[in-house]
Amino acid sequence: MSVKQRSKTLSRSNNELADTLIQLNILNDKERLDESFVPFRKKIAEDGLANGIDPVYPDIFQLNIGKLCNQTCAHCHVDAGPDKKVENMDKATLEKCLSIIKKYQIPIVDITGGAPEMNPHFRWFVEECTAAGAKVMDRCNLTIIEAHKKYSDLPQFFADNKVEVVSSLPYFTASRTDGQRGDGVFEASIAALKKLNEVGYGVEGSGLTLNLVFNPSGAFLPGDQMELETEFKNQLKRRYGIVFNNLFAITNLPISRFLDYLLESGNYTQYMTDLIDAYNPTTLDGLMCRNTISVSWDGHVYDCDFNQMLDLKVASPSNHLDNFDMDQFVNRKVVLNQHCYGCTAGAGSSCGGEVA
């Protein structure tokens, strides 16, 4: 089943936003928002966090195993795509990740990409993490299962290793899904979901967890997660006989290709204003930057996947796997910028959905 991309990576299309400094300049350009602009640091200072956000001991090790992907989704904050042949984690770096996961007994390993399964060391790494007693989450784009016969046994591989599968499905209709992720994505995603169900994923009592991710396919914020989950469960069951466990509603952050979309479509000002207006201080405690180690393909350490994509490394000497020290890492302040409003809007947003 083939997927036809509607978008290109920023780097391939020579888009100036491929330069993260230009993205940061746009996010900090007050004139684009007029009176709505409030620095994120100032906003949280009003809620008693004048000294910034303090992390806790991490329980999630999230690695971006590489930017190589069989899709080029219009909203991708990683700027992943089929042309990203270089920015992929090698085995030596994965071994360093494994060593830290074991040393500090980090219970959850969250593997994201790109399409993580395209990394040649993916299966080895999953097996090593599972053997070490960690729970592995794979952020699977679904279509990879249908992309080539060498990936068709992934559902069984996931099941054998009790991997929690987390998959994006922006909507239960083809037009809205394909509009965001590429022509043919919806059909391939449904086929892949059926295969995951066949091996037990999402089926009650199987112990195999299949969670879906709802990203709005446009310049609007996600609604109530529970209500969306109910609607998705009803619609996917009724239309396709598909079952799943939980739906995570994740806000699109105004960076990378989604930022490009916002600027090109004339929605940037309104979207940023919506994020700022929807700022909710009760989300601050549950932000994922507090309990996550985010590692890039080349071994650098970040507060979250979004800071990683803006090349905002942790404010700590422990900013690479080669010199990682947990005490130093935990005793840092989270690096903040204007995109952080994406995680504090409404009920909040994290890689696990709502936080408040």
Added chain:
Amino acid sequence: MSKTYFDPNDLKKFKDITDFQKEYGEKFFDYYGSVFQEGALTAREKALIALAVAHTVQCPYCIDAYTNGCLSKGADEEQMMEAVHVAAAIKSGATLVNSVQMMNQVKQKMM
């Protein structure tokens, strides 16, 4: 003063109606907030009804607000347009059903 009657930015000032009449304004917003909570109808169904009514009362602020609300709550374009058609059908039906009165009068007055 604005030289147009409708400015999208005015929607944000809606809450300011309490500046001129605090008690009634606050009661209205309390009521409004309660109405749109999930109840026997889901918040998505309520947003679709609101979108349809917004069209019949021809309120551009409401149309913007509930288009956004419907999208956020997972309604799709087909559902949103069907909701507007329901409103349009009732509105045109209400116009046409009054023609019975016209017909009654015609029949009364014609030889």
